[in-house]
Amino acid sequence: MQDVERILSQLPPEARRELLDYAEFLLQKYGRKGGKRRGFTFSWEDKLKDVKLTSVELQHKALEWLEDVSD
Numbered sequence: 001m002q003d004v005e006r007i008l009s010q011l012p013p014e015a016r017r018e019l020l021d022y023a024e025f026l027l028q029k030y031g032r033k034g035g036k037r038r039g040f041t042f043s044w045e046d047k048l049k050d051v052k053l054t055s056v057e058l059q060h061k062a063l064e065w066l067e068d069v070s071d
Helices: 002-010 013-030 055-070
Strands: none
Touching: none
């Protein structure tokens, strides 16, 4: 744990946020101590807060991206 704290203290704020996101991903992937994951989580909440699209516009954009990939 001391190594983690040492490295974390040397990172710039944006890199700290990325590290935290990755740690949360790993926690979801490998589960929490003591048992199974329970239910749906909202770990993705506020991840798109800077996107200036409505949910419908975002759905249309996602469909465009899928069409581009499949071509």
